Amino acid sequence: RSGKMAKSTQLINNEVFQAYATYTAIVLLKMMLMSLVTAYLRMTRKAFMNPEDTASFGKGESAKKYLRTDPDVERARRGHLNDLENIVPFAGIGLLYALSGPELSTALMHFRIFAGARILHTFAYLIPLPQPSRGLSWAVGYAVTFSMAYKVLKT
Amino acid sequence: RSGKMAKSTQLINNEVFQAYATYTAIVLLKMMLMSLVTAYLRMTRKAFMNPEDTASFGKGESAKKYLRTDPDVERARRGHLNDLENIVPFAGIGLLYALSGPELSTALMHFRIFAGARILHTFAYLIPLPQPSRGLSWAVGYAVTFSMAYKVLKT
Amino acid sequence: RSGKMAKSTQLINNEVFQAYATYTAIVLLKMMLMSLVTAYLRMTRKAFMNPEDTASFGKGESAKKYLRTDPDVERARRGHLNDLENIVPFAGIGLLYALSGPELSTALMHFRIFAGARILHTFAYLIPLPQPSRGLSWAVGYAVTFSMAYKVLKT
Numbered sequence: 001r002s003g004k005m006a007k008s009t010q011l012i013n014n015e016v017f018q019a020y021a022t023y024t025a026i027v028l029l030k031m032m033l034m035s036l037v038t039a040y041l042r043m044t045r046k047a048f049m050n051p052e053d054t055a056s057f058g059k060g061e062s063a064k065k066y067l068r069t070d071p072d073v074e075r076a077r078r079g080h081l082n083d084l085e086n087i088v089p090f091a092g093i094g095l096l097y098a099l100s101g102p103e104l105s106t107a108l109m110h111f112r113i114f115a116g117a118r119i120l121h122t123f124a125y126l127i128p129l130p131q132p133s134r135g136l137s138w139a140v141g142y143a144v145t146f147s148m149a150y151k152v153l154k155t
Numbered sequence: 156r157s158g159k160m161a162k163s164t165q166l167i168n169n170e171v172f173q174a175y176a177t178y179t180a181i182v183l184l185k186m187m188l189m190s191l192v193t194a195y196l197r198m199t200r201k202a203f204m205n206p207e208d209t210a211s212f213g214k215g216e217s218a219k220k221y222l223r224t225d226p227d228v229e230r231a232r233r234g235h236l237n238d239l240e241n242i243v244p245f246a247g248i249g250l251l252y253a254l255s256g257p258e259l260s261t262a263l264m265h266f267r268i269f270a271g272a273r274i275l276h277t278f279a280y281l282i283p284l285p286q287p288s289r290g291l292s293w294a295v296g297y298a299v300t301f302s303m304a305y306k307v308l309k310t
Numbered sequence: 311r312s313g314k315m316a317k318s319t320q321l322i323n324n325e326v327f328q329a330y331a332t333y334t335a336i337v338l339l340k341m342m343l344m345s346l347v348t349a350y351l352r353m354t355r356k357a358f359m360n361p362e363d364t365a366s367f368g369k370g371e372s373a374k375k376y377l378r379t380d381p382d383v384e385r386a387r388r389g390h391l392n393d394l395e396n397i398v399p400f401a402g403i404g405l406l407y408a409l410s411g412p413e414l415s416t417a418l419m420h421f422r423i424f425a426g427a428r429i430l431h432t433f434a435y436l437i438p439l440p441q442p443s444r445g446l447s448w449a450v451g452y453a454v455t456f457s458m459a460y461k462v463l464k465t
Contacts, residue, residue: 021406021409021410021462022462022463024402024403024406025403025406025459025462025463026463028398028399028402028403028459029399029403029456029459031395031399032395032396032399032452032455032456034395035395035396035452049388050385050388050438050444052438052439052440052441052444053441055440055441056441080395081391084394084395084398088398091402095405
């Protein structure tokens with residue numbers, strides 16, 4: 001095992017690390033897109049949180065009515081927070097996993113299933129799809145991260 | 156110093172990095188468990204945020220009454236967010252710290268105190284224990300992360 | 311290209327990685343300071359979320375009145391969450407970017423603009439400054455992270 005592990009210190013030429021980099025960049029970008037979804041919904045629904053954001057709608061009461069919550073905006077924000085709660089552990093544990101010398105094919109399977117599950121989760125949350133689509137896609141991503149953590153702690 | 160630092164580039168065989176990997180995996184898993192606590196409380200308290208989550212309770216008004224907040228669910232969610240706010244900086248700064256060539260014993264002390272403090276913090280938040288238990292356990296983890304950041308920026 | 315990339319595996323002696331470590335530590339510390347801002351505002355505004363936090367103000371109704379939300383506290387909490395949503399992708403994608411062999415001057419430009427934009431964003435949020443200061447500082451940091459992700463996925 002130590003032979004394989006020593007090899008994996010050459011981070012950049014390591015195929016597993018390359019795969020980690022690609023899929024982590026993808027899911028982090030996907031998470032960032034939630035900011036744009038929220039911003040888009042806030043502007044189309046005219047639902048803001050900060051008084052300074054409604055200043056362009058005029059002064060006083062006419063602007064104050066846009067300081068309100070909107071169900072679709074709140075839904076996008078919950079999806080964003082759920083991404084933080086799940087993609088952050090994936091990125092952290094995935095880095096340690098990629099450095100623990102896994103087989104490339106096993107690692108790719110973990111990364112791809114996670115990325116696919118989180119993309120499905122976003123569609124299930126935003127459309128929204130009937131349950132258990134959101135619950136299942138969440139659970140699949142969660143299980144992948146646990147499986148990687150098990151490998152890290154065993155090593 | 157540069158001799159010690161060069162050695163630490165052999166990430167995987169480095170004992171400090173191994174310790175970092177172990178304790179970071181532990182606190183990230185602990186953070187992930189907050190999702191299960193929240194999900195368990197939502198189901199036992201019947202308190203949901205999304206209409207599609209209450210569809211199995213029937214249609215119309217009979218399901219709508221479960222779209223509500225519950226103090227215990229909100230408490231678990233605040234604990235989860237507090238984990239994100241504190242464990243994310245630990246994981247990021249801890250990685251840089253582990254690569255900055257600290258003594259193994261010093262590094263282990265940082266990692267262990269942080270992990271212990273965050274586990275205490277979770278019990279203090281969920282039970283809940285009277286203050287200042289939650290405040291103190293939060294402050295200890297915070298101070299450990301600052302101490303590691305000081306070492307990183309000095310190096 | 312592969313020559314430059316091989317060199318960058320010597321993490322610690324790598325100037326780009328050193329720059330990444332410095333600026334990531336700075337923005338993570340800045341994010342952590344939001345906890346202190348929130349705690350300070352909760353105590354001066356006497357606005358708490360957990361009953362155990364108000365126990366020192368006496369029992370029953372006299373303490374219960376401090377279980378309330380305050381606009382300034384909520385503003386600091388939104389700023390903190392916005393940091394999480396933006397600084398986490400920067401730290402993750404920035405690490406992969408630093409390992410992808412960028413020019414030092416280009417990398418420094420990315421890291422410095424991001425750090426500056428996020429510090430401005432915090433002032434714009436907390437003071438608050440009139441829009442579009444907060445929106446623009448957010449967008450600049452967002453664009454920097456996208457630019458780094460583009461380099462990572464191209465490599």
